[in-house]
Amino acid sequence: MVEDDDFRDEAPSKSALKREMSARQALGEALCALSPKELEAIPIDDPRLENAIVQSRGITSRSARRRHLQYIGKLMRSVDPAPLQAALDGLHQQRAASAARHHELEALRDELVERGDSGLATVLARFPEADRQHLRQLLRQAQREKAAERPPAAARKLFRYLRELQSAGA
Incomplete structure (x- = not known):
């Protein structure tokens, strides 16, 4: 029984994971709002993410944009958000x-x-x-x-x- 308590303390809760994913999606949305010149200053290592951000500029349909931002949030899961957030804060x-x-x-x-x-x-x-x-x-x-x-x-x-x-x- 003691081992189960230790395991629960180490694994993040489902709510914590959702908050982290929402934060990453919000970061992706903030990156989409940047101008092309400003986006060049952001160190994006994943070419798929960079391409998705550039493509988001051409999407005008509300529902299509929402789906595309969710896709960007999915791509953000595999990226370290710290350097992106630091560059955006700068x-x-x-x-x-x-x-x-x-x-x-x-x-x-x-x-x-x-x-x-x-x-x-x-x-x-x-x-x-x-x-x-x-x-x-x-x-x-x-x-x-x-x-x-x-x-x-x-x-x-x-x-x-x-x-x-x-x-x-x-």
Whole structure:
């Protein structure tokens, strides 16, 4: 009787196996949602799995897509999910960092337009290589547009210039 207790402790439960298979299928679905460029960064060793993921892009029927995702889940059983999950997490972190930089630049641009010349010091302290005259010219245009309630074309140019400065500094 003691041996049966030891055996039960070692084998995973049926519920645990189902959770693991569901997690692998969810990972497969996340891989299907990636763009072709992003998928190239993921280390997929099984050519059948990679082919199935690429094929999933062309399936538009809801039921056919569901069946195909189940097939991908079946193929995921024979693959170690750890490197795939790590690469996917790294990709999500890159996206989050890029979005954070974008929002930071938007806030900097908005602050610059609101504060005017007094905001230039903040930008020049952060980007010392910035062309002061060009920056001031873009600022003036953005302020005039805002005052006239026109579409923010100059504000977009100002944002692009700040993004160029950020990428040159990185």
